[in-house]
Amino acid sequence: MPLRLPRIGTSQIVALAAILAINWVVSPQFFDIRLQDGRLFGSLIDVLNRGAPVAILSLGMVLVIAMRGIDLSVGAVMAICGAIAASLADTHSLPVVLAAALGAGLACGLWNGFLVAVLGIQPIVATLILMVAGRGIAQLITEGRIVTFSSPELAFIGGGSVLGLPTPVVITLALLGLTLLIVRGSALGLMIEATGGNARAAALAGIGTRLITLAVYGWCGLCAAIAGIIAAADILGADANNAGLWLELDAILAVVIGGTSLFGGRFSLVLAVVGALIIQAMNTGILLSGFPPETNLVVKAVVVLAVLLAQSPRLKGLGSSLFGRGK
Amino acid sequence: MSETAAIPGLSIDTAPLLELTGFSKSFAGFRALDRVDLTLHAGEVHALLGENGAGKSTLIKCMTGVVHRDAGTLRLAGADIAPRSAEEAVKSGIATVYQEVNLAPNLSVAQNLFLGRQPTRFGLVREGEMRRRAREVLAGFDLHIDVAAPLESYSVAVQHIVAIARAVDQSARVLILDEPTASLDAHEVEILFAVMRKLTARGIGILFVTHFLDQVYAICNRITVLRNGRLAGSATTAQLPRLDLVRMMLGRELAEATAHTGAGRAEAGPEQPAFASFEDYGKAGYVAPFDLALRPGHVVGLAGLLGSGRTETTRLVFGAAHADTGAATVDGRKVALASPAEALHLGFGYCPEERKTEGIVAELTVRENIVLALQARRGALKPLSRREQDEIAARFIRLLDIRPPDPERPIGLLSGGNQQKALLARWLATEPRLLILDEPTRGIDVGAHAEIIALIRRLCAEGMALLVVSSELEEIVTYADEVIVLRDRAHVARLTGEEITVPGILKAIAADAPASGQAA
Numbered sequence: 049m050p051l052r053l054p055r056i057g058t059s060q061i062v063a064l065a066a067i068l069a070i071n072w073v074v075s076p077q078f079f080d081i082r083l084q085d086g087r088l089f090g091s092l093i094d095v096l097n098r099g100a101p102v103a104i105l106s107l108g109m110v111l112v113i114a115m116r117g118i119d120l121s122v123g124a125v126m127a128i129c130g131a132i133a134a135s136l137a138d139t140h141s142l143p144v145v146l147a148a149a150l151g152a153g154l155a156c157g158l159w160n161g162f163l164v165a166v167l168g169i170q171p172i173v174a175t176l177i178l179m180v181a182g183r184g185i186a187q188l189i190t191e192g193r194i195v196t197f198s199s200p201e202l203a204f205i206g207g208g209s210v211l212g213l214p215t216p217v218v219i220t221l222a223l224l225g226l227t228l229l230i231v232r233g234s235a236l237g238l239m240i241e242a243t244g245g246n247a248r249a250a251a252l253a254g255i256g257t258r259l260i261t262l263a264v265y266g267w268c269g270l271c272a273a274i275a276g277i278i279a280a281a282d283i284l285g286a287d288a289n290n291a292g293l294w295l296e297l298d299a300i301l302a303v304v305i306g307g308t309s310l311f312g313g314r315f316s317l318v319l320a321v322v323g324a325l326i327i328q329a330m331n332t333g334i335l336l337s338g339f340p341p342e343t344n345l346v347v348k349a350v351v352v353l354a355v356l357l358a359q360s361p362r363l364k365g366l367g368s369s370l371f372g373r374g375k
Numbered sequence: 376m377s378e379t380a381a382i383p384g385l386s387i388d389t390a391p392l393l394e395l396t397g398f399s400k401s402f403a404g405f406r407a408l409d410r411v412d413l414t415l416h417a418g419e420v421h422a423l424l425g426e427n428g429a430g431k432s433t434l435i436k437c438m439t440g441v442v443h444r445d446a447g448t449l450r451l452a453g454a455d456i457a458p459r460s461a462e463e464a465v466k467s468g469i470a471t472v473y474q475e476v477n478l479a480p481n482l483s484v485a486q487n488l489f490l491g492r493q494p495t496r497f498g499l500v501r502e503g504e505m506r507r508r509a510r511e512v513l514a515g516f517d518l519h520i521d522v523a524a525p526l527e528s529y530s531v532a533v534q535h536i537v538a539i540a541r542a543v544d545q546s547a548r549v550l551i552l553d554e555p556t557a558s559l560d561a562h563e564v565e566i567l568f569a570v571m572r573k574l575t576a577r578g579i580g581i582l583f584v585t586h587f588l589d590q591v592y593a594i595c596n597r598i599t600v601l602r603n604g605r606l607a608g609s610a611t612t613a614q615l616p617r618l619d620l621v622r623m624m625l626g627r628e629l630a631e632a633t634a635h636t637g638a639g640r641a642e643a644g645p646e647q648p649a650f651a652s653f654e655d656y657g658k659a660g661y662v663a664p665f666d667l668a669l670r671p672g673h674v675v676g677l678a679g680l681l682g683s684g685r686t687e688t689t690r691l692v693f694g695a696a697h698a699d700t701g702a703a704t705v706d707g708r709k710v711a712l713a714s715p716a717e718a719l720h721l722g723f724g725y726c727p728e729e730r731k732t733e734g735i736v737a738e739l740t741v742r743e744n745i746v747l748a749l750q751a752r753r754g755a756l757k758p759l760s761r762r763e764q765d766e767i768a769a770r771f772i773r774l775l776d777i778r779p780p781d782p783e784r785p786i787g788l789l790s791g792g793n794q795q796k797a798l799l800a801r802w803l804a805t806e807p808r809l810l811i812l813d814e815p816t817r818g819i820d821v822g823a824h825a826e827i828i829a830l831i832r833r834l835c836a837e838g839m840a841l842l843v844v845s846s847e848l849e850e851i852v853t854y855a856d857e858v859i860v861l862r863d864r865a866h867v868a869r870l871t872g873e874e875i876t877v878p879g880i881l882k883a884i885a886a887d888a889p890a891s892g893q894a895a
Contacts, residue, residue, distance in 0.1 A: 238746075252733055253719075253801065256714075314738060
């Protein structure tokens with residue numbers, strides 16, 4: 049089969065490649081990967097590992113945004129679930145710890161979904177409630193302290209490795225596969241796109257838009273829980289104040305960079321993950337370059353602008369009229 | 376001030392205040408306005424009537440410069456004018472008040488009246504002066520209210536009067552009222568009419584868009600009717616009885632249309648048992664309770680003017696709105712019809728009137744749009760494979776001749792007629808037992824029009840039950856086995872067999888008192 053660039057996503061992939069190339073210029077060892085104690089090390093692996101929480105968040109966020117919604121609470125939900133996992137880690141077995149944390153995340157997501165789908169509250173307001181309250185809840189769970197734990201099983205989720213790859217990377221890949229299977233393997237993807245594209249038409253076509261809304265927010269909460277567990281496992285503790293702080297914005301950014309419109313409709317799971325990697329590659333690049341980390345924010349803004357410009361249909365029209373269309 | 380209110384039917388000899396000649400406008404090949412003329416005299420209320428899509432809004436937009444017309448001249452008091460925006464139109468003396476009041480609800484009445492032209496001194500707004508003048512202006516309409524209170528604290532009628540006062544106070548000579556009474560109750564309508572009479576007494580010409588015929592006969596001197604973008608006729612109210620008016624709005628070639636009467640209905644045979652029936656089914660403030668029986672191979676047409684409750688009836692039947700009285704029975708079993716999803720599982724299909732906002736999902740492909748309802752019925756866990764989807768899409772694209780025949784094209788890029796065909800395909804793919812079509816031929820080209828009518832007849836012959844809303848009475852007469860006539864959100868007459876003629880339907884629509892003894 050001839051190699052073809054995907055119909056959509058070219059700009060994201062080019063952007064990621066460009067940033068990786070810049071990172072390579074800034075730090076010539078960027079692509080060096082070495083195997084040590086059965087685990088891969090290197091800046092590139094670091095990008096994947098550090099980018100995992102946002103990538104996982106974006107897997108839930110992309111579906112919410114495709115439904116023409118938004119979830120501002122994922123950062124706070126990360127903090128809640130991280131706090132639960134950390135508090136239980138040394139006293140309960142791993143399955144109990146995971147079930148409690150994941151259950152809390154699912155409950156948070158369903159709460160958001162209930163507010164949006166059943167009570168009809170605007171998503172940005174509905175999820176703002178949990179964004180504010182969630183961090184308070186997390187602090188109540190940790191009783192205002194930074195809870196640390198020493199359970200090696202839980203620590204493995206943040207710092208271990210599977211087949212040489214860091215566990216968070218493996219979890220991200222597995223979750224991407226699972227989400228693809230659920231959403232694209234069933235007709236859910238089509239129904240989500242139809243609902244996001246035209247909710248009234250979708251409802252009149254017989255699609256249970258409420259149930260799907262509920263399910264999608266629930267999934268988003270579940271993804272936030274997984275990201276929260278990884279973040280807590282990574283630092284062997286839960287910091288209710290800072291865990292997942294502002295990550296909801298990174299997740300939204302990743303989805304937008306991935307080409308999903310905030311007006312809902314068409315979405316791409318893979319490109320949302322690529323978007324998360326673009327963000328993390330920038331973060332890492334700036335750290336490697338020795339620039340002060342503050343510049344990160346400005347550079348991030350510039351890259352986002354560049355990607356959005358590249359996606360803009362107006363600019364595309366201009367480009368094709370200027371350069372013709374090679375086919 | 377003397378109460379020299381304009382008397383309906385009064386003949387007017389004065390020179391025309393506003394003259395429109397040869398207004399034409401096309402949107403992407405669709406002729407929205409075709410050489411329309413209109414003459415408005417000073418001191419008259421002139422009704423502009425027409426069904427949905429007749430071109431009323433386009434005409435108003437072309438007059439006020441919101442939309443640029445392709446051809447036509449506009450003369451105000453004998454001088455050519457060419458406003459290029461709503462503001463320019465106001466400056467030259469043409470003001471418009473829309474159904475939705477375009478004011479700032481949280482600002483005070485006085486601020487709304489003088490927004491953008493507040494009296495100032497040294498660059499500061501003179502609040503006291505503004506309020507004094509606001510009270511003065513409103514007193515001219517016998518409206519004595521606290522002008523410092525926010526606009527939203529008053530009723531919609533008062534808000535309308537404030538909007539009118541604002542428009543007129545900006546030296547308007549022509550006032551266009553676009554369905555101002557749609558959200559007013561009877562008392563509020565009277566208040567509005569009093570205001571309109573005061574304005575006409577001042578010599579202002581009012582162009583009044585409404586779909587309430589009673590109001591036309593209560594206040595208007597002259598009527599202009601548009602139909603399918605063309606001038607259907609213009610006459611003084613006294614010269615145009617209600618029946619003729621309805622005929623002008625709906626009917627076209629009466630003699631030719633009546634020839635269709637009874638065609639294909641002769642061999643009706645014994646009545647089949649109803650697939651779905653509705654008894655005393657209704658919703659307060661939506662549609663009065665009605666009885667309806669839908670049989671296999673039987674077409675029920677819903678006729679009536681805009682806003683008469685046709686669309687509302689279809690939404691109740693499909694479960695998109697919920698009845699608060701009555702019972703629905705499908706296949707002899709009582710059903711709840713709580714949602715479209717439920718109706719879909721019962722074998723109902725529904726093509727809504729608002730194709731763009733309620734029908735298509737514009738960015739999805741033709742294929743995805745076609746399989747949507749079938750997929751919804753199977754549930755998310757039983758996806759149609761890509762091959763099945765391709766087959767279904769290809770089959771219906773061929774069957775209905777959807778163009779361009781590309782299943783992967785976003786449906787938003789197709790023409791109206793082809794979008795409509797794709798929506799029909801969406802429901803035909805579910806093999807429905809009852810298909811509800813709300814204005815299936817609206818806004819589509821002639822070729823597609825004929826194809827859709829042929830399709831309706833074919834589906835009926837194949838034993839599907841159909842419930843069809845159409846403003847095209849000739850059309851209804853050709854395929855309906857039973858016509859239900861609606862007026863003021865109630866089913867007022869039921870015509871069957873030989874009774875189904877265009878004049879018969881017109882008569883039922885225009886009847887002053889509710890027709891009795893018609894329902895079986």
